Amino acid sequence: MTTWTLHTGDALTTLPTLDTPVDAVICDPPYNSGGRTMTSRTSRTARQKYLSEGGRNHGYDLGDFTGENRDQRSYTAWLALILAECHRLTRPGGAALVFTDWRQLPATTDALQAAGYTWRGVAVWTKPVARPQPGRLRQDSEFIVWGSNGAMVPGNDPVYLPGHFTGSQPRGAERRHITQKPLDVMRQLVRIAPTGGTVLDPFTGSGTTGAAALMEGRTFIGIEQSVQYAEVARARLAGTAPA
Ligand SMILES: C[S@@+](CC[C@H](N)C(=O)[O-])C[C@H]1O[C@@H](n2cnc3c(N)ncnc32)[C@H](O)[C@@H]1O
Numbered sequence: 147m148t149t150w151t152l153h154t155g156d157a158l159t160t161l162p163t164l165d166t167p168v169d170a171v172i173c174d175p176p177y178n179s180g181g182r183t184m185t186s187r188t189s190r191t192a193r194q195k196y197l198s199e200g201g202r203n204h205g206y207d208l209g210d211f212t213g214e215n216r217d218q219r220s221y222t223a224w225l226a227l228i229l230a231e232c233h234r235l236t237r238p239g240g241a242a243l244v245f246t247d248w249r250q251l252p253a254t255t256d257a258l259q260a261a262g263y264t265w266r267g268v269a270v271w272t273k274p275v276a277r278p279q280p281g282r283l284r285q286d287s288e289f290i291v292w293g294s295n296g297a298m299v300p301g302n303d304p305v306y307l308p309g310h311f312t313g314s315q316p317r318g319a320e321r322r323h324i325t326q327k328p329l330d331v332m333r334q335l336v337r338i339a340p341t342g343g344t345v346l347d348p349f350t351g352s353g354t355t356g357a358a359a360l361m362e363g364r365t366f367i368g369i370e371q372s373v374q375y376a377e378v379a380r381a382r383l384a385g386t387a388p389a
Contacts, residue, residue: 353379
């Protein structure tokens, strides 16, 4: 039985070709963030933004990725277009969970609602290893903006998920992507889809959402634009035993 599918391509042009209904969209788009000024957000690559010393101090090769240089207005418009296609595929009552950081939180809540989802809340992902900042509040959290396609009706055996998640980015051999999410966090999040349901991630990266979905007994559909990362994700999904 095939429990996952991965498309290599741009989510904006691939999503309109899909017609399989999904129970949850769980995605981690390029944040188009990472800088105090517009110039530093729009002129640097993902590697330069999100890896210290541009990745040179990592002992392994983490590929760069594109789509990181939109200003905030165009990011909102672009994300709304993507999420509108996701909304078209989401079953009534299904959920959308979108990762973001503090800078892009307002843009992301706007895009989610512009796409047609009912905004339901913001969950927090806290990273235990974060640099203390003298005289400032520590930036140790990212956010999961979430909503649903209309009313959510709990079934007979509903899940009770937390609103706060803690987990570190994988290190060493487990680290496959610049902005990889912790598998344990994703394993909790995919449970928003019913057992045996389908999870869609249009920004698959190294396939963490997909691996989590398979481990939790869900089917996975992914899209990834980078050929290098699509290969990483394909190998990872092929090596993940479905529950
Ligand atoms: C933040 S990363 C996702 C990381 C993933 N959550 C993981 O744990 O590995 C975003 C991914 O989206 C991909 N991407 C960027 N623009 C895209 C687009 N227009 N369509 C599909 N994928 C895109 C990038 O190549 C990158 O791998």
